[in-house]
Amino acid sequence: MARVYNWQLGREMSYWYPENRPQKQFAAVFDINKCIACQTCTLACKTTWTSGKGQEYMLWNNVETKPYGFYPLAWDLKLLEKLEGQSWSQREYEGRAVNTYEGRTIFEAAPPGERVLGWKPDDQDYSYPNVGEDDCAGEIEKGASLQVPHLNWFFYLARICNHCSYPACLSSCPRGSIYKRPEDGIVLLDQSRCRGYQECVGACPYKKVFFNPMTGTSEKCIACFPKIENGLQPQCFVNCIGKIRLAGWISTPEKARPDNPIDYLVHIKKVALPLFPQFGLEPNVYYIPPLHAPASFLRQMFGPGAEDAVKTYRAAAQDQDLSGLLGLFGSTEMVISRFRRQGDWVSGINESGAEVVRVPLKEPVVIRAAFDKLHQITRTNCP
Amino acid sequence: MCTHTRSIAPIILLSLVLVSSCGRGPVMTTEVVALSAASVPLDPNDRAWDNASEHLEPLVLQDLVDPRLTEASTPSLRVRAITNGEEIAFRIEWPDTTKDDLPGPSHFVDACAIQTPAAVEATVPAPQMGEVGKTVEIAYWRADWQASVDGREDSIRSTYPNASVDHYPFDAPSLETGSEAQKEMATRYAPAAAVGNRRVGKRESPVEDLLAEGPGTLSRAAQTHSRGKGLRTEAGWSVVIVRPIPIGLAPGARSQVAFAVWEGEHREVGARKMRTGWVPLVMVK
Numbered sequence: 001m002a003r004v005y006n007w008q009l010g011r012e013m014s015y016w017y018p019e020n021r022p023q024k025q026f027a028a029v030f031d032i033n034k035c036i037a038c039q040t041c042t043l044a045c046k047t048t049w050t051s052g053k054g055q056e057y058m059l060w061n062n063v064e065t066k067p068y069g070f071y072p073l074a075w076d077l078k079l080l081e082k083l084e085g086q087s088w089s090q091r092e093y094e095g096r097a098v099n100t101y102e103g104r105t106i107f108e109a110a111p112p113g114e115r116v117l118g119w120k121p122d123d124q125d126y127s128y129p130n131v132g133e134d135d136c137a138g139e140i141e142k143g144a145s146l147q148v149p150h151l152n153w154f155f156y157l158a159r160i161c162n163h164c165s166y167p168a169c170l171s172s173c174p175r176g177s178i179y180k181r182p183e184d185g186i187v188l189l190d191q192s193r194c195r196g197y198q199e200c201v202g203a204c205p206y207k208k209v210f211f212n213p214m215t216g217t218s219e220k221c222i223a224c225f226p227k228i229e230n231g232l233q234p235q236c237f238v239n240c241i242g243k244i245r246l247a248g249w250i251s252t253p254e255k256a257r258p259d260n261p262i263d264y265l266v267h268i269k270k271v272a273l274p275l276f277p278q279f280g281l282e283p284n285v286y287y288i289p290p291l292h293a294p295a296s297f298l299r300q301m302f303g304p305g306a307e308d309a310v311k312t313y314r315a316a317a318q319d320q321d322l323s324g325l326l327g328l329f330g331s332t333e334m335v336i337s338r339f340r341r342q343g344d345w346v347s348g349i350n351e352s353g354a355e356v357v358r359v360p361l362k363e364p365v366v367i368r369a370a371f372d373k374l375h376q377i378t379r380t381n382c383p
Numbered sequence: 384m385c386t387h388t389r390s391i392a393p394i395i396l397l398s399l400v401l402v403s404s405c406g407r408g409p410v411m412t413t414e415v416v417a418l419s420a421a422s423v424p425l426d427p428n429d430r431a432w433d434n435a436s437e438h439l440e441p442l443v444l445q446d447l448v449d450p451r452l453t454e455a456s457t458p459s460l461r462v463r464a465i466t467n468g469e470e471i472a473f474r475i476e477w478p479d480t481t482k483d484d485l486p487g488p489s490h491f492v493d494a495c496a497i498q499t500p501a502a503v504e505a506t507v508p509a510p511q512m513g514e515v516g517k518t519v520e521i522a523y524w525r526a527d528w529q530a531s532v533d534g535r536e537d538s539i540r541s542t543y544p545n546a547s548v549d550h551y552p553f554d555a556p557s558l559e560t561g562s563e564a565q566k567e568m569a570t571r572y573a574p575a576a577a578v579g580n581r582r583v584g585k586r587e588s589p590v591e592d593l594l595a596e597g598p599g600t601l602s603r604a605a606q607t608h609s610r611g612k613g614l615r616t617e618a619g620w621s622v623v624i625v626r627p628i629p630i631g632l633a634p635g636a637r638s639q640v641a642f643a644v645w646e647g648e649h650r651e652v653g654a655r656k657m658r659t660g661w662v663p664l665v666m667v668k
Contacts, residue, residue: 030518046554049477049572050572051552051572052551052569052571052572053553053571053572053573054539054573055572056539056546056548057488067584076440084440112451112453113446113450113451113452113453115448115449115450120488120650121488121489121492122488122489123487123490124488126488137390172450174448174449174598174599174653174654175451175599175601175653178597191574191575191577191578191580192578192579192580193580194575194580194582195601195652196486196583197652198488198489198491198652199653201488210488211486211487211488211541212575213486213487213488213583214537214539214573214583214584215573215576215580215582215583216486216575216581216583217574217575217580217585217655219580266479297446316466327636363597
């Protein structure tokens with residue numbers, strides 16, 4: 001085992017291979033508060049990549065309802081239970097609070113003979129992709145009506161491969177069949193080298209590697225790399241009707257650039273957080289946590305920054321740069337490397353420095369007449 | 384008292400060997416002795432095997448490299464060998480109460496392998512899949528490949544009999560059945576097949592020839608020359624693997640052979656296996 005630095009943990013940790021960061025790291029921010037679990041992302045991925053024999057059960061992208069939704073069944077609970085209770089500490093460093101993970105990662109907690117602490121789902125575990133859908137955390141009494149704050153809570157968690165900086169799938173493969181591309185940090189599984197041992201399936205804590213029983217190899221999300229190579233966002237991003245997703249590139253904290261959308265949300269505003277950072281993989285899909293879930297639940301899922309992230313998001317309307325950037329989500333198929341606000345407008349700029357999209361801070365209000373004179377028809381407005 | 388027990392133990396063992404060799408059972412040997420014959424049998428039930436002596440080899444855990452097998456399963460295997468001077472046939476038998484021949488998520492298949500040094504030399508490669516510069520040759524048999532050879536349908540319904548699939552893109556009415564366009568579409572959704580690495584499905588042989596120069600280096604040989612046939616027995620598996628004689632292994636010569644067994648029910652796969660070290664292999668003149 002080598003010693004590597006994991007900035008999400010605020011400390012060094014053990015990993016199978018030495019630290020070797022890519023030239024650029026693919027990353028994404030998902031705004032959970034905007035997700036309606038329509039599964040359009042799931043279908044966009046499914047029809048693009050996993051419509052073959054043996055791929056029937058695979059969902060490289062899925063959306064599950066928390067707290068009772070899982071795909072595969074109890075993927076997070078099983079590992080949290082194995083990992084047992086762990087803790088974070090906070091200390092001052094150069095005038096700012098730094099969170100440090102005091103517990104063990106899944107690499108450090110690996111049992112003898114294993115590279116990673118993990119578990120392999122059975123086929124039955126994949127049989128209930130909609131389990132817990134729209135289930136509240138608790139019961140709602142008969143006769144209850146909508147209140148704020150809500151009487152009870154749930155939220156939707158859209159998930160893809162996290163293209164981790166320290167992938168457990170990669171470290172677990174005894175054949176070195178999984179690799180991280182130096183040019184963009186996308187984690188791929190070499191279909192010509194895999195022999196279907198399923199070590200990666202057991203090791204990935206997010207359970208985003210799947211065994212194909214009809215080809216005998218394992219398969220995973222490829223971040224739509226043919227699109228990324230052409231400056232375009234992946235299918236699950238551009239088909240999202242809730243416009244909750246933004247793809248881009250993340251820097252390490254010390255190299256964060258304020259005009260980089262992902263850096264700004266993750267490192268500068270700290271409004272977007274990694275999923276289960278305590279596992280130790282430095283995952284690269286970041287979530288703006290939901291406003292209405294209990295802080296303790298969010299801390300477990302997104303780490304110690306969850307409460308501050310919720311506060312920042314609640315105040316986004318008063319922060320024109322932040323709210324402007326949030327308006328760029330889902331505004332273009334192209335990958336935005338930089339953003340710039342000028343007055344009431346925010347621009348998205350691509351890798352070549354060209355402005356590819358411009359959106360207003362506030363959409364103009366348009367009041368449409370009930371009667372359309374042009375078409376001589378009365379329109380019905382939906383509520 | 385203790386010393387006395389030790390001194391009689393070899394006598395008891397020797398007596399057991401003699402008794403077994405006097406009865407109807409096979410002649411037991413301390414090494415794998417390849418009987419010389421005009422032809423090599425492929426069928427595990429071929430009567431030719433009755434003439435060959437049998438070697439019982441205990442299996443040990445693969446617990447040297449991660450991921451390891453930490454809990455023992457198959458205790459031992461029985462081996463017989465017959466050679467015709469060009470090929471050598473091994474019949475391997477091991478106990479296994481469950482037949483595991485359908486791969487799936489967390490479902491692993493029964494398998495076995497024979498390993499020999501690529502060349503018969505004074506210095507022997509490491510028994511753990513060879514070492515850099517000292518290649519080992521491996522012939523690998525799998526129960527699901529055997530099932531395919533025996534006629535099992537290559538369909539998701541072989542694993543899930545009640546599976547219902549709405550639609551595959553390559554089944555679209557616009558694509559003529561069996562056309563190049565349809566094949567191309569089907570391959571698009573089977574990436575391993577597209578790069579010639581389909582690990583399951585329709586096969587003509589249950590055996591694959593492999594090369595290795597240490598753990599994690601396993602690669603397919605340019606061509607598979609080995610043949611094989613596996614049968615389910617009351618006790619477990621009986622598998623014959625026929626392969627070309629290693630270079631330099633003439634009649635009367637000695638070399639080494641190693642074995643491995645994977646118990647699918649025990650989730651054994653890849654490095655998680657029961658194995659032997661090098662076992663002496665003697666070619667009868």
